[in-house]
Amino acid sequence: MKKVPVLEIFGPTIQGEGMVIGRKTMFLRTGGCDYRCSWCDSAFTWDGSQKPDILDASDIVEWLEMEGGSFFNHVTISGGNPALHEGLGEVNRLLQEKGIQTAVETQGSFWQEWMTEIDDVTISPKPPSSGMKTNWEHLDMYISRLKDRETKKVSLKVVIFDDTDLSYAADVHERYPEVEMFLQTGNDEISTADDQWLLSHLLNRYEWLVEQVLHSNRLNDVKVLPQLHTLLWGNKQGV
Amino acid sequence: MKKVPVLEIFGPTIQGEGMVIGRKTMFLRTGGCDYRCSWCDSAFTWDGSQKPDILDASDIVEWLEMEGGSFFNHVTISGGNPALHEGLGEVNRLLQEKGIQTAVETQGSFWQEWMTEIDDVTISPKPPSSGMKTNWEHLDMYISRLKDRETKKVSLKVVIFDDTDLSYAADVHERYPEVEMFLQTGNDEISTADDQWLLSHLLNRYEWLVEQVLHSNRLNDVKVLPQLHTLLWGNKQGV
Numbered sequence: 001m002k003k004v005p006v007l008e009i010f011g012p013t014i015q016g017e018g019m020v021i022g023r024k025t026m027f028l029r030t031g032g033c034d035y036r037c038s039w040c041d042s043a044f045t046w047d048g049s050q051k052p053d054i055l056d057a058s059d060i061v062e063w064l065e066m067e068g069g070s071f072f073n074h075v076t077i078s079g080g081n082p083a084l085h086e087g088l089g090e091v092n093r094l095l096q097e098k099g100i101q102t103a104v105e106t107q108g109s110f111w112q113e114w115m116t117e118i119d120d121v122t123i124s125p126k127p128p129s130s131g132m133k134t135n136w137e138h139l140d141m142y143i144s145r146l147k148d149r150e151t152k153k154v155s156l157k158v159v160i161f162d163d164t165d166l167s168y169a170a171d172v173h174e175r176y177p178e179v180e181m182f183l184q185t186g187n188d189e190i191s192t193a194d195d196q197w198l199l200s201h202l203l204n205r206y207e208w209l210v211e212q213v214l215h216s217n218r219l220n221d222v223k224v225l226p227q228l229h230t231l232l233w234g235n236k237q238g239v
Numbered sequence: 240m241k242k243v244p245v246l247e248i249f250g251p252t253i254q255g256e257g258m259v260i261g262r263k264t265m266f267l268r269t270g271g272c273d274y275r276c277s278w279c280d281s282a283f284t285w286d287g288s289q290k291p292d293i294l295d296a297s298d299i300v301e302w303l304e305m306e307g308g309s310f311f312n313h314v315t316i317s318g319g320n321p322a323l324h325e326g327l328g329e330v331n332r333l334l335q336e337k338g339i340q341t342a343v344e345t346q347g348s349f350w351q352e353w354m355t356e357i358d359d360v361t362i363s364p365k366p367p368s369s370g371m372k373t374n375w376e377h378l379d380m381y382i383s384r385l386k387d388r389e390t391k392k393v394s395l396k397v398v399i400f401d402d403t404d405l406s407y408a409a410d411v412h413e414r415y416p417e418v419e420m421f422l423q424t425g426n427d428e429i430s431t432a433d434d435q436w437l438l439s440h441l442l443n444r445y446e447w448l449v450e451q452v453l454h455s456n457r458l459n460d461v462k463v464l465p466q467l468h469t470l471l472w473g474n475k476q477g478v
């Protein structure tokens with residue numbers, strides 16, 4: 001049985017982004033990432049600043065239940081890149097056996113067979129501003145293996161910092177027009193503790209992105225969302 | 240051919256609420272409502288303060304295209320109660336023939352056959368704070384006629400002002416557990432023009448609602464959302 005490096009477990013809270021925005025969920029954050037995005041807002045999962053606990057699937061599920069009690073039926077697995085960890089397949093199986101739904105967010109650079117069992121998969125390919133390069137053939141494979149599942153869903157999410165990112169997002173959307181797509185403003189102020197200032201800054205950024213999308217006919221059926229948890233709680237970790 | 244009283248057409252803008260939150264859409268707002276909710280935020284659709292244009296379906300579609308150009312492929316029909324108007328069936332048909340998807344929001348008090356053709360139906364039964372009474376048998380019929388459509392979707396949305404509303408929402412959710420459900424904070428300050436104050440007030444209300452839902456195990460799989468357009472643009476009409 002493969003163990004999983006766990007950086008934090010918290011919740012229940014609200015999913016602040018993407019395809020299940022607003023849903024009550026627990027978060028399970030794994031350590032380690034194969035990317036080094038310039039603006040990574042969870043660098044603590046891979047830069048050595050926080051140490052993961054290396055845990056069995058059953059211990060992870062027990063921890064989730066201890067934190068969440070009877071107040072959740074959805075778990076979001078994020079990272080880092082959770083797709084690095086084979087052991088999450090067992091975590092997913094144990095959760096679904098208890099009637100708990102699962103979500104994963106990954107950039108789509110690694111494949112795991114358990115990915116096809118996840119209820120809500122968000123693939124977030126990284127735009128040029130991240131400094132990372134997209135492997136399109138790999139992404140094609142990812143999408144094609146996930147898009148025709150019966151009741152389980154896949155979506156794309158691209159974080160946008162500038163015009164170049166926006167045109168990258170339009171390329172992604174045109175390559176996979178049948179996949180639900182979310183655009184989200186990047187948080188370029190991940191260390192400020194001035195919540196009031198951050199709020200108006202983030203809403204300005206969101207309004208900018210909305211305006212860009214409204215004026216692009218390449219992006220007619222994308223969804224543009226802010227990060228609700230950042231609007232509510234600023235840059236605090238673990239909420 | 241039945242004509243439709245139209246109060247405003249605007250967009251493209253972002254759908255700020257509910258099941259297609261964040262999606263680029265045009266709004267078509269019809270006049271008239273059979274309800275008189277105490278906190279109605281679109282009373283101008285029925286209180287005589289604004290006069291509707293009485294229009295044919297083809298004129299409505301032309302107007303939408305004039306406003307939106309090639310920059311939309313989704314139209315949201317709201318009110319008032321759009322379900323009062325038989326003529327919207329033809330509007331919906333014309334739009335879908337052009338490859339445009341449609342959404343409707345109604346409290347579920349009136350039935351129209353065209354309702355089954357709408358892509359995204361939001362039923363928003365009104366909680367006790369509205370002063371209105373729910374006809375449960377009628378709502379049962381509504382849900383049962385809409386929930387098993389192939390690719391088209393239905394959701395429930397309840398606006399929450401207080402604890403009594405919240406327990407009403409839990410009743411609704413338990414009656415229709417298979418229907419995706421959204422909770423939303425009511426805007427109890429629909430006339431202030433102080434956007435800065437309104438923003439922090441609305442975020443406080445949203446945080447209150449999030450906390451209530453996190454602490455209720457009757458509401459584990461609802462989604463709790465703010466009104467994005469109000470966060471961005473305050474109480475301005477027509478955005």
Ligand code: SF4
Nearest residue numbers: 033035036037040080
């Ligand atoms: S893929 Fe995600 S976790 Fe990894 S470096 Fe990029 S933003 Fe950070």
Ligand code: SF4
Nearest residue numbers: 272274275276279319
């Ligand atoms: S049903 Fe909607 S439009 Fe009608 S009075 Fe109530 S809030 Fe206003």
